[in-house]
Amino acid sequence: MPPIRLNTLHDALQQRLGHRFKDPDLLLRALTHRSHGVEHNERLEFLGDAVLNLAVSDLLYTHFASSPEGDLTRVRAHLVRQDMLHRIALSVQLPDVLRLSDGEARGGGAQRPSILADAMEALIGAIYIDAGYGAAQGVVQRVFEPLVAETVTQTWAKDAKTQLQEWLQARRQPVPDYRIEATRGRAHDQTFVVVCSVPGLKVEGSGEGRSRRAAEQEAARIVLERLLGDAS
Numbered sequence: 001m002p003p004i005r006l007n008t009l010h011d012a013l014q015q016r017l018g019h020r021f022k023d024p025d026l027l028l029r030a031l032t033h034r035s036h037g038v039e040h041n042e043r044l045e046f047l048g049d050a051v052l053n054l055a056v057s058d059l060l061y062t063h064f065a066s067s068p069e070g071d072l073t074r075v076r077a078h079l080v081r082q083d084m085l086h087r088i089a090l091s092v093q094l095p096d097v098l099r100l101s102d103g104e105a106r107g108g109g110a111q112r113p114s115i116l117a118d119a120m121e122a123l124i125g126a127i128y129i130d131a132g133y134g135a136a137q138g139v140v141q142r143v144f145e146p147l148v149a150e151t152v153t154q155t156w157a158k159d160a161k162t163q164l165q166e167w168l169q170a171r172r173q174p175v176p177d178y179r180i181e182a183t184r185g186r187a188h189d190q191t192f193v194v195v196c197s198v199p200g201l202k203v204e205g206s207g208e209g210r211s212r213r214a215a216e217q218e219a220a221r222i223v224l225e226r227l228l229g230d231a232s
Contacts, residue, residue, distance in 0.1 A: 009097050016092045017123070018142050021130050028099070030126035033115055035101035041122035042189075048125030051133065055124075055140035056080055063148050074159065079147060081218065082208060085117035088143050094119055114191065114208065160221035164196075167224065173200050176223065178216050181206065191215075196223045203227060 006024050014020045014027070021027045026044075034040040056079055060072050067075075078084065089095075095110040098119060109115050128136040165175055182193040192212050196219035197204035203226055207218025 013092060013094070013097055017127075017139050019127050019131065019135055019139050021126070023130055026126040026130050027123075030122040031094075031097050031119060032099040033101070033104060033109065033119070035104040035109070036099045041119060041126075044122035044125035044129075045118045046125070047128060048121035048123065051128045051136050052080055052121055052124050052140060054133075055137045056144060058137060059141055059144060059148060079144060081214070082113055082117040083218075084147065085120045086113035088147075089116035089120045092120075092143065094123075160217050160224055164220045164224045164227075167227065168198065173198065176220065178219065180212065180215075194219045196220050198223060198227070201227065 006027070010024075010027060029039055030041050030044050030048075032040045034042060053076065056076050057072070060067075060075055060079075064072060064075070094116055098110050098115070100109045100115075104115075124136050124140060127139055168175060177197050177199070179195050179197075180192060181195045184191045184193070191208055191210060192215040193206060193208050194212060194215035195204055195206050196216065203223055205219050205222030205226060207215045207220070207222055209215035209218055
């Protein structure tokens with residue numbers, strides 16, 4: 001089978017990222033979902049997750065020079081979560097270049113937050129292999145800088161579950177209920193879906209995460225946003 005050549009969409013993506021691959025195969029692999037074939041992006045995603053956490057930590061350490069460790073940790077968790085990676089993936093137009101099976105593509109896979117977030121991490125891992133940490137760090141800084149610039153550390157001074165519980169207690173409401181609605185993936189690479197519900201106010205929200213705790217936090221955040229929106 002002849003090698004797949006990069007096209008104008010790949011060129012445009014590299015321009016948006018600010019990195020041109022010396023090894024085009026790395027770029028193609030980073031954009032390949034496991035449904036497409038055996039040369040998929042899951043190993044690059046694993047590596048990219050670690051590189052992303054280090055690069056974002058570096059960025060926050062510089063940007064919030066006077067903030068304590070706890071606040072920096074919470075801000076980092078906010079920035080590297082799935083919905084933020086999904087947002088960044090859309091900003092660099094990843095859906096245009098994802099490689100999916102026909103069935104996955106017909107099912108809307110190119111717009112699925114989990115697939116886009118994983119591909120974004122895989123891209124960062126591919127850039128790290130292609131040109132080293134400095135290049136990967138530079139891309140992370142470029143795509144995350146607008147988000148960091150709009151971040152106020154105090155907003156995440158308490159995690160979402162704590163904020164939600166305190167908001168409910170202040171209004172004499174019982175604590176929320178969390179339940180696992182689904183678990184997807186293999187045993188060592190699972191995604192949890194958790195529903196957070198506040199029966200007394202008839203509000204609930206669903207969150208996904210790579211751990212039960214992360215999914216609970218995401219669900220709590222969604223519920224809190226809905227309650228605050230209703231209260232405004």
